[in-house]
Amino acid sequence: MSEAASIAEMPPRYDPNGVEERWYLKWEQDGRFKPDLESEAEPFVITIPPPNVTGELHLGHALTYGIEDILGRYTRMRGFNTLILPGTDHAGIATQNVVEKQLAKEGVSRYDLGREAFVERAWLWKEKYAENIRQQFRALGCAFDWSRERFTMDPQYVDAVLEFFIRLFEEGKIYRGWRVINWCPRCQSAISDIEVDDREREDSLYYLRYPLKDGSGDIVVATVRPETILGDVAVAVNPRDDRFRDLVGKTAILPLLGRELSIVADEMVDTEFGTGAVKITPAHDFADFEVAERHHLDMPIAIGPDARITEVGGPYEGQTVSEARVSVLRDLGAGGYL
Structure with missing residues (x-):
């Protein structure tokens, strides 16, 4: 060839x-x-x-x-x-x-x-x-x-x-403890961060009035999730914020449930957000969980694995998150706390 x-x-x-x-x-x-x-x-x-x-x-x-x-x-x-x-x-x-x-x-x-x-x-x-x-x-x-x-x-x-x-x-390098996690009520399972689809949306910012236990006034917090007040255990302010300096250490009363809330100072609080005072719901917010750990606060679970309000929510027990939002806003308005 x-x-x-x-x-x-x-x-x-x-x-x-x-x-x-x-x-x-x-x-x-x-x-x-x-x-x-x-x-x-x-x-x-x-x-x-x-x-x-x-x-x-x-x-x-x-x-x-x-x-x-x-x-x-x-x-x-x-x-x-x-x-x-x-x-x-x-x-x-x-x-x-x-x-x-x-x-x-x-x-x-x-x-x-x-x-x-x-x-x-x-x-x-x-x-x-x-x-x-x-x-x-x-x-x-x-x-x-x-x-x-x-x-x-x-x-x-x-x-x-x-x-x-x-x-x-x-070797003492791992332990079992409570943490805030991503939870899917449909799958009834924890899911990883990479399986979460984060979405930004515009939402209403609600201003809520929490009376002080001593009757000297109130402290106003801002939130986009009013239904989560059912799991509140404290109110946090920034230690450098002079507006709230005299309130640190006092006790506020949670509207609707009457639960006593400690007023604590924590650097996590953004003085420019809302009123500068933040409600602390440790079981349902990653940042709030860290605050609760630093201040040794209770962590009641107000929203269960089925996405319904637990016994922690008192009269709202059994309601879905969406239903509880409507009920809580209605009752806050009726009580003069909104």
């Missing part, structure tokens, strides 16, 4: 499909991505941030894992005993939500299926998208050791995490 004939048969454009897949398979079969357990070379290990099985990889994943792949290949060529450990993450509530959306298209809910059948559907989703993710990583050419792949619900993985937490507890 002449050189001219060879050139004529060469495809005008490079087609990666017939080349890259074949070479990746060979590299994987030859163990090119595995560390040498007998090697005395310095180890270099990357555990990839496991992608969620909620869907498929996107361009952001390609960027992140591409960097890790480059680092792994670079250190391997420098003589390090290199391992890049792949895996996927169950993603908890996020995966539950995508499965529920799939069920909704079929006209059923997780309650219709029952627990066991729903869990089975979730595992079917996981297997489908975990396999898609594996093939996407291979298509990217990522030099991962697939013989060590992990899923965040693998028994060995769960045992390792549990062991780590036990060690931290025994």
Whole structure:
């Protein structure tokens, strides 16, 4: 065959499909991505941030894992005993939500299926998208050791995490305590910050009058969430605010419920917001929780896991948050506190 004939048969454009897949398979079969357990070379290990099985990889994943792949290949060529450990993450509530959306298209809910059948559907989703993710990583050419792949619900993985937490507890580095969290009343579960869709909106700012216990006057606070006064335990002012200096240490009375509220000084308070005096509702506001911890205040829970008012709210118990807002505003106005 002449050189001219060879050139004529060469495809005008490079087609990666017939080349890259074949070479990746060979590299994987030859163990090119595995560390040498007998090697005395310095180890270099990357555990990839496991992608969620909620869907498929996107361009952001390609960027992140591409960097890790480059680092792994670079250190391997420098003589390090290199391992890049792949895996996927169950993603908890996020995966539950995508499965529920799939069920909704079929006209059923997780309650219709029952627990066991729903869990089975979730595992079917996981297997489908975990396999898609594996093939996407291979298509990217990522030099991962697939013989060590992990899923965040693998028994060995769960045992390792549990062991780590036990060690931290025994060393006094973790403890169990109350915190304000993101809670979904539909899922009946805590959810992470990255699963929260924050939205800005214009809202009404309500000014509420809290009488002083000694009858010497009142202190006015401003809030956009009047229904949360049912969980109030204090009023806070800035220690540098001369307007309220003489009120620090006194006691105010919570309208509608008659609960005694301490008036405390705390640097958290923005003197430019509202009146400069802030109601403290520790169980339902992140900043208020920190104030309550600093001042050793009670933290009554006025809104339950079902998004309804608890017994802490007295006559408003059982109302939804929206219903309680209407009722509280009505009664505050009737009592002359609004």
